[in-house]
Amino acid sequence: EAQVTQNPRYLITVTGKKLTVTCSQNMNHEYMSWYRQDPGLGLRQIYYSMNVEVTDKGDVPEGYKVSRKEKRNFPLILESPSPNQTSLYFCASSLGYRRAKNIQYFGAGTRLSVL
């Protein structure tokens, strides 16, 4: 089954404690992206990756890092989480950059609380 898998689904942590949210897709997609969802703001892009070893900032990258060492995985790293990073996070993947029929598929989400 084609899917985007995020782990963990729920995470409570404390300010400053490094954490990683993993994302994996089994569709051989080139393009992957992270979004955060906040009430009243919709979803905003954090980082994206057009292929292995190619990543770039989205609209709200501050406080986050990403890496793309393998095509299927795109982890989101919070080196020193702060309470304003409490949010619902989604990973997404799609076939490739600038493909006309590009559709983004989303993971189930990771709900993060930073105390």
Place this chain on the structure above:
Amino acid sequence: AQSVTQLDSQVPVFEEAPVELRCNYSSSVSVYLFWYVQYPNQGLQLLLKYLSGSTLVKGINGFEAEFNKSQTSFHLRKPSVHISDTAEYFCAVRVTQGGSEKLVFGKGTKLTVNP
């Protein structure tokens, strides 16, 4: 910059009534439009998409949307809703700028279907 406006943050309706969720976007040369649905405590699921061709797009669960270029709108409709349609609905436009690609989302519309 591209933007998406969902005109109603909340829409309450009775079961079996028709519903329209409104979405307007800022214009661009190429427009790719999407509606996603988020059921409570779940991830985002693609409801329907407009990439090209017919302006009336049919999606899953009996939903449809009409792309109107002159009014820069992409309203979502269903002739008769069910309790199970209670969810948050997001309109999105795919934006390609230079070397980046992302979905720009509206802030969402919470549809509540009452018995």
